[in-house]
Amino acid sequence: MRRPSLVGLSLALVLSLLTGAPSTASPQEPDAVEDAVPYAQQADAVPDVETPDELGETTVVTDSPVLPAPVPGSEVYPVPADGSFDITGGGFGHRIGMSQWGAHGAGLQGLPHERIISFYYPGTRLETWPASDISVGITIDHDGVTQVAHRAGLRVGTTAGGTTYALPSGRTQWRVRATSGSASSCVLQGYDGSSWSTWWPSGMSRSCPVTFSSPSEQTVDLVLPDGSRRIYRGAVTATHRGSTSLASVNHLPLEHYLRSVVAAEMGPSFHPEALQAQSVAARTYAQRSASTSYYKICDTTACQAYRGRGVRRSDGTISSYEYSANTSAVDATAGQVLTFGFPNGRRLATTMYSASTGGQTIASGNGHDYLTAQRDPYDAVAANPRHRWSASLPRTALQQRYGIHRVERVQVLTRDGVGEWGGRVLTARVEGFTSGGQYTYAHATGTGLMLARYWPTWSDGLSSDYFTFAGSAPTPTPSPTGPVRVAGTDRYGTAAAAAEQWSPGVEVVYVVSGQDYPDALAASARAGVYDAPILLSRAEDLPGATRRALTRLRPDRLVVLGGTEAVNTTVLGQLRSYARTGRVDRVAGTDRYGTAAALSDYYPSGVDRVLLASGQAFPDALAGAAVANGQQVPLLLTRGDELHSSTKRALQRLRPREVVVLGGDGAISSTVMREAGTYASGGARRWAGTDRYRTAAKIAATFPQGTDPAFVAVGTDFPDALVAAALAGRQDAPLVLTRGDTVVRGAHQALTHLRPRSMYVLGGDSGITDTTVKALGRYLR
Known part of the structure; x- marks a missing residue:
């Protein structure tokens, strides 16, 4: 990925590349959307992370009553006459790794799941690993009490897979509570329709963990804080975590877990090969995820969407969260995972995925070479509503988000250089005036601008940081007429x-x-x-x-x-x-x-x-x-x-x-x-x-002709060159050294080779004189 231009910061990816969400949705209740829509794209989706910069917390106020000259090299967009920007964009989600809609499109074009995953995760290897179990933190059960419905065959024990004890009839529900910071304070109680009473099987340890299971049904009905009953395969454990608030953890075979995950992340009407690619990605991601002390992975999109087996209706029937097409895809790829040859050995890849790439994936960096920036020809499938989208961004939305009384202009300062429009927006400046008429601006990111009017909260909102301001071309900004100090x-x-x-x-x-x-x-x-x-x-x-x-x-x-x-x-x-x-x-x-x-x-x-x-x-x-x-x-x-x-x-x-x-x-x-x-x-x-x-010139010669910008610092003292090197490095640009009073031969050689369009000189006149700066300007093309 190309480094950003000088002005503005290339922020880290909004969603953490190693611990962030594979999709960008919040948990969804049953039957809320069409099953053909990826979970990452469903109607109650909200972004997982906002950084302070995206929230626009820092606003700079000046004494000026007028808009200043734009930042050199920026895209400048005055607020249109109707008060709203027209936006054209692409994609939904972080756009790293596999596009779920793209996998569907690839399947329609005849690609098997092996080729789909090799396209989206190049350099990985498909392997088959033995069957295993997984533990899932059920964060939707957040009231600190683990409560289950009594059913025939329900048993209790300490750990999953250990000795179990039959629970007596006459109770409709069972719960585990804690009264102190000690695991021994946990109590097992049954509800007989009118009151709760403590009951422990003879021979069972009277402390947490307490695990419910049903060998006959192989599921447990967990009672959620709102009173609904969510069905989970395997066992559910009440886990003490050092306070009176217990955590509910679901222990089950990995392949059974995936039946729910794949159904939640990709609807059953998707192409079968896409469902198989999703199964491999989800299986790998689950086993690659970092564990807590009491579970391997969570149930939200901070990990992967997981909703369990289904919901128990009031008549005892099940509203299922699993579909036969998705289960078939999981079974067809049983045990298949992706590995990568990292510098410290081959291990599981981090298989990020999102709803739509907009036709261009982005790289993750951090040594994950298989998460590359590449054109995605499969994302443009006709059924994908977010491959290309149009949106409106009113000045009122920017005013509310960034705390500016009247917004007059947006400058896009940096993009990542990958894809259409110069790539996704990295940094921007939202400009306007205070109620007192003073010029003010807020630092912004592409994600921050998106969150000012986010789809699907707004039907005409933005759904990624990969967009351009449509309608008229940006107001051109002049390049610097000479080197900039x-x-x-x-x-x-x-x-x-x-x-x-x-x-x-x-x-x-x-x-x-x-x-x-x-x-x-x-x-x-x-x-x-x-x-x-x-x-x-x-x-x-x-x-x-x-x-x-x-x-x-x-x-x-x-x-x-x-x-x-x-x-x-x-x-x-x-x-x-x-x-x-x-x-x-x-x-x-x-x-x-x-x-x-x-x-x-x-x-x-x-x-x-x-x-x-x-x-x-x-x-x-x-x-x-x-x-x-x-x-x-x-x-x-x-x-x-x-x-x-x-x-x-x-x-x-x-x-x-x-x-x-x-x-x-x-x-x-x-x-x-x-x-x-x-x-x-x-x-x-x-x-x-x-x-x-001349040594600096030799180093500069390793850069191609036309590299832009160039950075120049005095070679007789270190401080200015020190910070110049940091600036130059983030631009993938060279640092040229010269004497303060003249352009030395080595600097001449370097700049003659580079012929940059712009140049930045570090330090004041006491380092590199104004006369020398003027002479340096002759090397600009």
Whole structure:
């Protein structure tokens, strides 16, 4: 996936890629919709997750009474005369992995389920695993009491599959309650039509867990808080979880669980091969899911939709949640799962799926190479109502969501570059005026704009972040006429100015010393993994510019690089108040080499590449950090004449395909290079020039001509280049180094090769002079 443009933040996927919902629906009661509609697309579907940025919590107010000039390179959409934007979009759900409608379309085109899943999960392998059981947390039973209806053959025991005891007749219902935080406080009670009384079988432990089962019927009727009776196959266990509120857990064979899941996620009128593909995806997802201490998977779309066997009607008959077509698909694929060869071994794939991709899937990243961004020709099946959709987005909906008195304009700042219209909307700016007439804007995401008028809550609403503003073309914005400075009053202010390119609500911010470079070098490389900004601190106090940036960014957590000599414990304590979770981590080794090695521990073994730079000077490392950031590979440091022991250990664990040495023999000797190469399957090679500027040019030469934008920083001091490398990395763009008073030969070589359309110069006139900036503008095409 292409990195976003400079302005704005490429937020993490709204739905977590590893723990998020495979579909985007909330539980549905029986007979609410046509059975041909995927569960992810049913009428009571609501989004699972909203981040603070999507909610538009941060609104910026200025003193200006007029709209400012648009952000360069943005799509600019003034509010139409009728007060409502016309939107054209595609898809419903997160659009990662399999499209449920696409699977149906592929089946109609004659593809068997094996080819359907190989298309949507390329590189995975279909295997058959032995039968197993699964435990499901029944979160719909949320009153803290596990209550079941009495039926002939109902038995009770402790654990599922253990010894059971017959329950006596004369009771219509049974329940388990807890009176304290101890499992021994659980009581089993029966209801005789007028009152509850405690009863325990002789020989059974009088504590939780308490499990109900019926060998004769092989189902249990669970009484839900609203009084309805939901039928579950297998056994239902009252589970103590440290309080008086018990959890109800359903234990049953995995294949029986899938009968309900596949029916809930994809109706029986879907093509049989699509139902089989759904069965494989759901089976794999269930076994891949992370467990809690008392169940494997839950029953909501935070896991997979699961509704049990059905509902018991008042006359004793069943309103079924299982259909013969879906059950046949489960049986036909019994035991089939998808595995993938991860760097640490072959294991189950994470088989994400959603209702409709709109004709374009998106990649998940995080090493899940089988969740790719690719065109989806099967999603355009005639029955799919959300392959292409039209919607209305009134200014009133934006005003309500973002707290702006009068919305006048929307700017789309960044897209992911995948599919039509430039791809899905990543970041945007909703602009207007306060009631007092002052200009104001709110940071927004594509998902946030969608949630302002969400389908199907609104019949003409939006159902994904993959859309464009229809009708007229966006108002063009001029490209910069020359290089753009990103600068503050000092190094701390420049880092804060660079951080303006990230929207509030970021996952993490890296904080490093602004007084010395060693610990900071690896941070600039690592920041690309989380698309995170870098801020600078003094050792003993937090600069005002950094405080203001953190207040605006509101990160989930912060990571401090280096020991107490870089950022002391007092500053560490101050930083906690800026993290929404209160979490501040310190990553440090015994020295600069150990710190870089410690940070590399967060990368998996078997990485494609490791960059190796001198820890005794900063220029080569920072030019390489932009590459490491963009490619999400580790940067390690070494002495020029000796491979440091911490670096050796890191290389031994990482087992890279290749080591790329940055700088010439004067920075890292050939002996050290050869030794480093012994840790890589493909050996080592060098990117180097005759000086720091030409080495940066060699690195820039690895980028294709026309790469845009270019980032330029002074090569005689580290702070501006440090934050420039983080910015460049998130754009998959190079960092060019020059002297402040002239465009040096190496910078000339790099920029002549690149010929970018836009250029960003880090730091003020005291670093790179205005005269030099003007000279740099000659390299823009």
